[in-house]
Amino acid sequence: xxxxxxxxxxxxVAFITGGASGIGAALTQQLISAGAEVWIADRQxxxxxxxxxxxxxxxxxxxxxxxDVRDHAAFARAIAHTVQVSGRIDYLFNxxxxxxxxxxxxxxxxxWNDIIDVN
Numbered sequence: 001x002x003x004x005x006x007x008x009x010x011x012x013v014a015f016i017t018g019g020a021s022g023i024g025a026a027l028t029q030q031l032i033s034a035g036a037e038v039w040i041a042d043r044q045x046x047x048x049x050x051x052x053x054x055x056x057x058x059x060x061x062x063x064x065x066x067x068d069v070r071d072h073a074a075f076a077r078a079i080a081h082t083v084q085v086s087g088r089i090d091y092l093f094n095x096x097x098x099x100x101x102x103x104x105x106x107x108x109x110x111x112w113n114d115i116i117d118v119n
Contacts, residue, residue: 008035010036011035012037014089015082016095017069018069018097019093020040020064021051024095028055031091036091038062039089041069045064052064098118
């Protein structure tokens with residue numbers, strides 16, 4: 001992926017919600033290639049840990065933390081832990097998102113609330 005401008009993120013710390021797959025995983029890889037230390041925060045911790053393992057083997061500074069963004073207290077703990085370990089957060093990417101398939105009129109209120117709470 002070609003980028004314009006300064007792409008040196010050496011010494012910067014990024015925190016990505018929904019970072020274990022899709023756009024979040026691609027963002028993780030781009031930030032690492034620019035030199036950033038990256039925290040992958042995702043409900044799918046096994047998937048996040050597999051990505052960390054693959055990237056860590058290539059010498060990247062990357063970490064996984066289990067996080068459901070609907071849990072505000074867990075979010076605060078994850079941020080505090082990241083700052084404790086890495087010293088700060090320079091970039092926060094809110095990439096977590098869900099979609100529920102089907103007809104709109106078949107969505108329940110709980111389905112709707114989950115979509116709003118995560119996205």
